[in-house]
Amino acid sequence: MNAPAKPNDYTAYPDASGRFGDYGGRYVPETLMPLVHDLDAAYTAAKNDPAYQAELSSFLTHYVGRPSPLYFAERLTKHYGGAKIYLKREELNHTGSHKINNCMGQILLAMRMGKTRIIAETGAGQHGVATATVCARFGLPCVVYMGAVDVERQKPNVFRMNLLGAQVEAVTAGSATLKDAMNEALRDWVTNVHDTYYLIGTAAGMHPYPAMVRDFQAVIGNEVKQQILELEGRLPDAVVACVGGGSNAIGLFHPFLNDEGVQLFGVEAAGDGMGTGRHAAAINGGRPGVLHGNMTYLLQDDEGQITEAHSISAGLDYPGIGPEHSWLHDVGRAKYLTCTDQEALDAFKLLAELEGILPAIESSHALARLPDVVKEVGKDGIVVLNLSGRGDKDVQTVADHLGRQI
């Protein structure tokens, strides 16, 4: 594809048809189209309704625990010996990740729309836990689709969802990971359109989900902007986040899109290494195509069949990426780096030892690229990294890789 022209206002996207340049759109079966239009209209109305915004804001403050701190990581900064490193502490949110920001926004919307049943997909289980949590809080039945492989590697989160009253459906179709969970959730939605709300966990899928999820996650970047101005009196030189579907990254990036002095770095999962073909890096190792309702970068073979993603992190183990990231990559506004499983594990251990924080294995991918970003912005620079989730759920995975019994 030709490199498209840079827009004057990055925040003016998507357009009315749900496009970020060539990416996005609404590639869904006809049965869902009326629902997708209804959702678009309902979300637009809610967004402009002060009562809805006030209700959301109140729950984010009193239930989620926002704002999350922006923490100066002094020892990590010393370790790399360059730019000041700040961590946006999304792992301190209720349920332990940024996922709850979006779930709270969507469940309030679902109730406004009169929906009485919630379905969701989950990879690492963080979105599933966050969805189960808000469903428990508001008394709605909840079915979470999760790949059978992920059910196995994220057992604590499966049990957590059960405790919260959610029904977890293990999906054995295909590669039995996040993409298959999403297929199954879409099949459920198509079958139960009359009463069911599909609470998508990432800034991907058919319009309006990529824009809506981004808006709910933009609370991250908006807080960072305010907090860094209070702490440093200026904007950061770079912000960094891991990217699977890309909701924590777009939430951090979006408020900075028009601040061209702020470099944006997304970190994709390189799994065993980009050269091995066993990775989950849609932008660095994929091509544009259509899956799950949107045109975006995808891992696929020479015939347009979707290929399996590979990552130690269940949350990044997805062959696609949100369409806004695809567009930001093409126009050159954001840079997408990669990080292998091993690099993420090393970064996990480093943060635990230097700062006393166990990061999610997903967030560890962003942490692993800090030396590169620190180098890029120079000694007087300021870097903000989104610590999107906590690592308690990953303790077993890390132990397995270290060859330890727990």
Place this chain on the structure above:
Amino acid sequence: MTKSRIEARFAQLKAENRAAFVAYVMAGDPDYAAGLEILKGLPGAGADLIEVGFPFSDPMAEGPPIQRAAQRALASGMTLNKTLAMIAEFRKGDQATPIIMMGYANPLVHHGYEAFARDAAAAGVDGLICVDIPPEEADPLADALDANELSLIRLATPTTDEKRLPVVVRRTSGFVYYVSVAGVTGVKEADAAAVAPNVARIRAASGLPVAVGFGIKTPERAAEIARVADAAVVGSALVEEVATGLAMNESVTARVLSKVESLAKAVRSARVESLTV
């Protein structure tokens, strides 16, 4: 082209006062050779039109039978190009039976819409159903198909209300496919009484024949649908014959064609029987 194969076939059936039986098979299920053998046998077994599925790794509107059929086809090495080659091979021996390809967007996006339309026309394809390209996203594809005189066949569903229907039938030709149940293929059962008024309003809005599918498994149900619609489509029940044939180590071709015969017979006699009742 003055009159498409699809138009000619529906005109012929209208003159015979009967509905069409449409057989859906997955290309290359269980492999290319057996898939081609099945395809060649379908008209003789009573299929008036044929839908040829081209496999996709992530078929989000399919129930388990067609999901498994796609997996078998992919495992046997089936591709979009091989699907086109198989249809070209079929066309050598049959110039009358319309072939509609059915599948998902990504293999088409990868192939390129213009190249696909050109290659499909050359292979003797008559139309395309793309499950995840709704009217909102269809213009580039429709342009390519129009240029090659291929029909873009649209899906109408139980969620298609009066406001939506004109959007759905815009730029469609050949026939309209009515998805008789809100759901995936091969799970819920179609209800002829509920289907009839929808068929009538889609026919009125489009001026085209209406085929009904997504919930027809038995000859009885096919006959009921054939009394109220212009065509009855069966897919999951046919690909399940492939699965059963493989499991029981029997000829899949014989099993599929035998099933087609019983369904086609029910469709052919449906209106005659209803008159005598």
